[in-house]
């Protein structure tokens with residue numbers, strides 16, 4: 001399967017290289033946007049200054065993996081036997097090759113990952129040497145760097161590999177990372193929250209199902225299916241978000257995929273990014289406690305939302321920096337929950353928030369997007385299937401996002417994107433420029 005994958009990437013890379021050359025030669029001076037002082041100060045928001053091949057975020061339709069919406073990905077891509085959710089390794093194939101995989105190709109992909117799913121003893125020892133209270137995201141970042149010793153990209157670069165070969169060794173490392181990350185995540189989970197015993201890896205299972213069973217908390221088929229959905233939905237979200245951008249930036253220095261993703265993981269650990277999902281569940285559980293068994297009616301939830309706003313806090317799980325509509329990832333999780341867990345009191349609370357909170361935020365008047373994002377739902381699903389340790393949620397997100405950032409890394413090398421080096425300015429220089437224009 002690896003050779004087939006390489007053939008597909010090589011073919012697409014040739015087309016993309018021609019497109020890039022055409023853009024640079026014939027349109028390189030063309031203006032695509034004005035950059036304002038506000039954009040420069042406020043986090044480069046909306047400045048079109050990066051190339052990411054794998055996915056594209058539309059403010060209304062949400063993320064598309066290679067031009068396919070998440071609904072299309074979920075409908076069209078192969079499922080596990082008896083399942084109804086697209087397999088995340090199929091999404092990875094799509095992100096990497098640009099093509100919808102056949103069932104045979106996804107099966108091959110799963111097998112390829114099984115072959116690479118061994119964790120060197122030194123990496124396990126490194127994880128075990130960390131105090132158990134170390135945040136699971138710190139443990140994961142440390143483990144990523146411990147894996148770096150075996151980077152094929154790094155080794156080949158030292159030996160003087162040609163530029164044209166960068167992407168194929170990047171692919172080797174990226175496949176290794178994708179194969180190993182769920183086992184490492186499960187290892188961190190078991191040692192941090194349980195007895196430290198790691199269930200055996202099961203090569204008969206797909207990538208997500210194996211991760212679900214290695215957590216050792218719920219062996220049901222429904223949990224495996226929920227995990228497939230979660231890992232498929234969170235796989236990629238364009239290149240400008242903190243973790244993807246950090247990974248891309250570090251990779252642009254030709255640091256190998258392990259170094260690059262370790263940097264990205266540190267970004268994902270931030271409360272304004274990957275940590276938001278854990279905060280969202282905390283808010284829901286707190287509301288549930290205050291409800292003390294009362295039914296979460298729309299009126300009650302409106303009161304809770306107003307109370308949170310009055311306290312000067314944001315309502316976690318609502319709003320988005322780019323999206324201006326309900327996040328399709330939220331909707332797909334909601335559809336799943338409607339099929340599997342409508343009796344769950346926490347789902348009923350989430351459902352009531354869905355009805356009550358957008359009107360409250362709209363009335364407040366300053367939020368650009370009053371609708372829920374994915375974080376408003378994913379915690380409920382994990383919690384329902386007995387994955388209750390919120391400190392671990394960002395690690396589950398990281399397992400999924402590994403697919404996207406690794407696909408992006410491969411493509412950054414395949415189209416030879418150069419080292420990234422935006423121009424920065426001190427504020428007084430910005431004032432001089434602002435007054436000049």
Ligand code: CMX
Nearest residue numbers: 276313314315316317318319320321366367368369373375
């Ligand atoms: N509750 C209350 N106020 C909110 C809000 C919310 N959920 N979302 C935005 N606002 C406020 C902002 O704080 C801002 O207020 P000020 O002008 O007083 O600073 C105002 O509305 C305008 O903000 P915005 O332009 O609509 O949103 P931003 O692009 O600045 O921020 C985000 C986006 C996600 C950080 C913000 O909506 C938020 O804090 N949401 C809650 C936390 C959350 O769910 N994070 C997960 C994001 C998921 C993801 O990134 O994938």
